[in-house]
Amino acid sequence: MSFAYHAYEAVHMMVSPARAMSSAMQLAFNNPANPLTYTPMGRSIAAGCELFERTTRRYGKPAFGLNETTVGGVKVPVEERVVWQRPFCNLIYFDRKIEGRRKPQPKVLMVAPMSGHYATLLRGTVEAFLPGHEVYITDWVDARLVPMAAGRFDLDDYIDYVIGMLQMLGPDTHVMAVCQPAVPVLAAVARMEAERDPNAPRSMTLMGGPIDTRCSPTAVNQLALERGIDWFRRNCITRVPFPHMGAFREVYPGFMQLSGFMAMNFDRHVTAHYEMYKHLVAGDGDSAEKHRDFYDEYMAVMDLTAEFYLQTVDVVFVQHLLPRGLMMHRDKPVDLTAVRNVALMTVEGEKDDISGVGQTRATHDLCVNIPSDMRVEYLQRGVGHYGVFNGSRFRSEIAPRISDFMVSLDMKAAGTRRDSTATAARKDLKVAS
Known part of the structure; x- marks a missing residue:
């Protein structure tokens, strides 16, 4: 160590x-x-x-600083509220103080990367969606601040956290995974579908994520393959020193x-x-x-917990267990063919040097039972990894496409509910007559 x-x-x-x-x-x-x-x-x-x-x-943890947004041409204040909490994550809701009756808007759970930076890295992503969406974001906690008494946190726990948040938010949620969370989010959705969980999300949007790193491998992917998991364990894992709250916890700093x-x-x-x-x-x-x-x-x-970091490197970058159909969550298989009712959108950047082109799109080949009319794949020209979720092209070209994808699914679901209600009313009338 x-x-x-x-x-x-x-x-x-x-x-x-x-x-x-x-x-x-x-x-x-x-x-x-x-x-x-x-x-x-x-x-x-x-x-x-x-x-x-x-x-x-x-450098300390930055603030989101999103104190207001514009909804329907009117500026409204925004309040950050923690609505779900666990030792390693807080779920933040950006509560827009809209007066009067709210028009239904898509509910979005943004799963921020747990790869070294704070969730505030997605400040621009949140800002772009606030005017037309109910936005929630995972605010992961620095492992050096979590006491040893809180226990472990690994990739399986990460998936459990995502499932727990989706169950709390309900079935009309659209989940968005940026980079690293693409794998655990996809695994969480697959497990929920396999268990016929009624709170499975309406859609998932995977952005620049390492679903199958055998496609267009980058320098990051090659490093993991060449060094192997034992090298990372020997050279990258250390203990948090005293007097930090997480003193003696094994972490990847x-x-x-x-x-x-x-x-x-x-x-x-x-x-x-x-x-x-x-x-x-x-x-x-x-x-x-x-x-x-x-x-x-x-x-x-x-800092990241050592068990989460090492398990992620091994499962995602070394053994490629998810695309090979061999990934397990606890003692149950992550079967991507079980995903049938959750719509899928993938977003990639042409110049992404972290997750190469094709690594996220591979999800479409793995989730074979999602209907074709519930799939969208998009490649943004001229942007790198950061540009997939932030910057001018994200705001003008990527975010509107994701928003349209979510809105169309909500409209379709609302139409289905109206049809079901009308059919039930006709049956009741026929019985009464």
């Missing part, structure tokens, strides 16, 4: 005095009363100090995942920070603020 977490904490403590000094110098050279503030030298020193402070900072993400595009991140330095020196506050907003989110990471 690695002692990387202890080394990380030690280095962070040793750098703290330098960070404090850097912050003090930044304040001094940003002070309007300091004549050097207005010189190229002063701006350069302040910019360098800010970059040093930001690259050595421990978020800082390791972040290091891997940054290493994949190291030149891009170096260039981005150099560009920020130039913006600060030039006094371009707007461009610098965009950099801050992105990296405040990107650098905020959470």
Whole structure:
């Protein structure tokens, strides 16, 4: 087992005095009363100090900050409420304070990735759907904050959590899985269908998910195959150090995942920070603020329990158990042919370097019993992994298609209910006469 977490904490403590000094110098050279503030030298020193402070900072969990939205052309306040809670997850409901009678709108459960970043990574996704949908999102808890007394959390528990949330929300729910959750969400739906659970969702939308990583394997997929599960266990798992609430829990640290993400595009991140330095020196506050907003989110990471991380790597990336029909949930098989009544939409990005093109679309080949009129597959040109669920093309091209998919299913269900009610009324009238 690695002692990387202890080394990380030690280095962070040793750098703290330098960070404090850097912050003090930044304040001094940003002070309007300091004549050097207005010189190229002063701006350069302040910019360098800010970059040093930001690259050595421990970033906390960001807030969603979605305090209002526009519904029907009217701005309404939004309140975040936790409506379901377990040790490793809170289900957040974005309650739109709409006055008067509410027009029925699709109910969406967004299952955020549990892959190192917080659920706030989907802030733009939530924002895009708030005007026309009842939105819920899984807010996964940092494993280093969960006491050992709360027990384990693995892939089977993840599937149980998803089933529990869907059962609470009811059968008119549309579930949306972004990236990593595609596999457990699909498994949860398959188990609910196999058990004839009346609360199975109306639809599932899988976005950039690793359903079958044998299709168009990426560098991430190849790494898992080459190293094997034992390598990850030896080199990536460590214990949370004291005094964190989850002290002594075995985890895959978020800082390791972040290091891997940054290493994949190291030149891009170096260039981005150099560009920020130039913006600060030039006094371009707007461009610098965009950099801050992105990296405040990107650098905020959470730990994953060791059992969840290792089981996911083994099941999804090494053995490919789901597409091979061999995946189990607890002691029961995950049979994708059992999925018959839940509509399916898959979304992929043409330039996705995390989940290659075809990995999510493979779901259509595996769920053979979903009727053809209940399937949609969409490939977005010109976007990478992040663009599948965020950004301008997501807002203008992807989100409207997903929304139309959900609305059409709700309208179809409402029409079926009306027909059933009318038929029952005619039968009652015939009996009465």
